[in-house]
Amino acid sequence: MAFAHRLPVEVLALIFRVCFPSNLPEPSTDLASAIFTSAPCNISQVCSRWRTVALSLPALWAQWFVSIRNATSRDVWKLVGILRTWRDRSRVEPLSAFIAVAPGIGFEEQLKLGGDAKEAIEALFDLVYELEPRWCRMNLSIDAPSSFIRGSTRCLEPTKLTHLQELHVSAYPRYEMPSCNIRFFALRATPPAFCSLRTLVLTNDKSSKMLSPSLTRQCLVILHHAPQLETFEVTLVSPISDENFPNFPVVPAPSLRRLVLDVCEQPARGFACKFILDHLIAPALEKLIIKSKHSDGIAEEAYETCGFVSDFLSRSRPPLTELTLCMAMTQKKLMAILRQLPYLTVLHLGVNLFNALLKEGSKDALCPGLQRLKFPVSAIEYLRPSSRTGLYSG
Numbered sequence: 001m002a003f004a005h006r007l008p009v010e011v012l013a014l015i016f017r018v019c020f021p022s023n024l025p026e027p028s029t030d031l032a033s034a035i036f037t038s039a040p041c042n043i044s045q046v047c048s049r050w051r052t053v054a055l056s057l058p059a060l061w062a063q064w065f066v067s068i069r070n071a072t073s074r075d076v077w078k079l080v081g082i083l084r085t086w087r088d089r090s091r092v093e094p095l096s097a098f099i100a101v102a103p104g105i106g107f108e109e110q111l112k113l114g115g116d117a118k119e120a121i122e123a124l125f126d127l128v129y130e131l132e133p134r135w136c137r138m139n140l141s142i143d144a145p146s147s148f149i150r151g152s153t154r155c156l157e158p159t160k161l162t163h164l165q166e167l168h169v170s171a172y173p174r175y176e177m178p179s180c181n182i183r184f185f186a187l188r189a190t191p192p193a194f195c196s197l198r199t200l201v202l203t204n205d206k207s208s209k210m211l212s213p214s215l216t217r218q219c220l221v222i223l224h225h226a227p228q229l230e231t232f233e234v235t236l237v238s239p240i241s242d243e244n245f246p247n248f249p250v251v252p253a254p255s256l257r258r259l260v261l262d263v264c265e266q267p268a269r270g271f272a273c274k275f276i277l278d279h280l281i282a283p284a285l286e287k288l289i290i291k292s293k294h295s296d297g298i299a300e301e302a303y304e305t306c307g308f309v310s311d312f313l314s315r316s317r318p319p320l321t322e323l324t325l326c327m328a329m330t331q332k333k334l335m336a337i338l339r340q341l342p343y344l345t346v347l348h349l350g351v352n353l354f355n356a357l358l359k360e361g362s363k364d365a366l367c368p369g370l371q372r373l374k375f376p377v378s379a380i381e382y383l384r385p386s387s388r389t390g391l392y393s394g
Contacts, residue, residue, distance in 0.1 A: 013053065016054060017060070020039045020065060020096075021065050024098045024141075026067065028067065030068075035066065039065075040054060040063065058091040059090070059093045063096050065096075067099070068100070068101055070102065070105070072107065073107070073117040076101060076120035076123075076124060079099075080127055084127060092134065094134055094163045096138075097140060101121075103117075103143065111144055121149050122150050125154075132157070139168035140173060141168070142173065143207065153176060154175055158225065161196075165198050166200075169200070169203075169222070171211050177222065194226040195228060199230065199233075200229055201233045201235075202219045209239055212239075220276070223253055223256075228255050229255060231259075232259050233260040233262075234261050236264075236272055238263050238264075250278075252281050254283060261277075263293070265294075271292075278308055278312070285316060286318070286322065287322040288318075288320055288324070290309065290326065306329045306330050309330050310330075313337060317340075321344060322345065323344060323348070325337070326353070331353050331355075332356075338367055343367075346370075347372070348373075
């Protein structure tokens, strides 16, 4: 008998649990391939013993990782049927659902007309929403116009989401807090709600870039209701100014340790990176990554607001150990930023900032505990031994 068939059930169960991806898989145009060549289905098809073991483990069937593109209404109905089977097999296990559906050509027109296409997407929403009390990790992304679909905006009910540890926010569906008018609400009046939430991720693409400001504000509201949040990641295409909410309150994030802001096509004023850092206090932050790109021709104007990173650090006073800064406008304030980071051990700079460091840096200005300095290969020509910068020490 082969060694794999002699493994105890307990060992097989441990092996099966690590067969799943940690995030969305690569999109497939073939639903059958996406389902049956990945866990849990590929595990259950190896042999009768493995199938018996797999079916006896409800936790395996509570891991939903599916990404399909060019989907038809028939594909969506098939997906709903498969997920219903997995739901029944998973019993009451906490649910991790990473589902992305990108409809094919003609699907949007079918949605406008209603009928089968619209019902298929709504059935998918209904299935996921009925399992809301079991949500543990949730990433649901449907690339379809929200105005034609019931359920494309979901009001989160914190009393049901006691197991939620990771939430991904995208254009569709939209998540909102109950009884909250974001223009007039007061954060201090609302008690924390998501006591288990540890990771919040905001993403969009070019097709939904006009929604970036409202998505950003909604995420900050959710963050306020998550006192144990440790990771906040923002990856946006955000060309829209966000200057219509001057009185938006500052959000405390007492447990936040990792903050990632990767935003492109930003305007000169009211851009997403600045809005988030201006309205956030993170006294426990250990890792900060900022990659900011502005639209062509307006980057110079944005230099007028270059102090917002330094202001955020002054306000939060975090024990930051790792900083990635790829944002040309902050080069005038680079030394002011570094002087506030006595515990910094890893520094990653973009080309312009690295040049600013060589030009303005001194041994005293650099962080005393710095162990690693990373910079783009294109900046290598600027490296020369210099007693003034002291970059080669250590």
